Amino acid sequence: MSEHEEPEGYDGEVTVLVEGEPARRTRAVLGARFDPLAGSVVWTGRIALAVPARTRLQVTTPHGSGLAEARESDPWGNTRVTGVDRPPFPVELLDGAAEA
Template sequence: MSGTGDGEEEYRGPVTVVVDGAEVFVDAHLAGHFDPLTGTYRWVGRLAPAPEVSARFAAGRRAVLLRTPDGHEGRGELLEADLWGGHRVRGSGRPPFAVPELRADEL
């Protein structure tokens, strides 16, 4: 995990995708930031191609849970496939990767 230099945190690596009760292991690139206007943390990303994920998306399944190897979890929404056959994903609230803790005087 490393920041991109513009206030975003990011994660690149393996994730467990839980969609419609099935666990699928894929690589992901996720990034997020705290949105001070809404008071929530928003995150987005891309999942590597996985036929199991694509099949569930085609069946209308959109709710997804992502889990990183260090135990962080985030609930989100599975989005359309990209040109390479992977799927985009987005969520708000707790992200599926570690983020630095902010002190009240840093907000």
């Protein structure tokens, strides 16, 4: 993927699990890109739930699960999240490397 291409991502239903709470289904828009400063693929996005900042959560899509941290809430009740491990959706950069 070049710098000028759209990041890979996922837009759809997810299940969000916060420790000590029941799992909740909601909508999310998530994207992944290679960050040359970090030297790895990073993923971020928004989930349609209000979650306190710095809360760790598990985001599950039909493709898999990934851990994330809540960053901030917006006035519409969405929460921005940043992934802390592999994205919970296919990413060609990662999946292609695993097949090589």
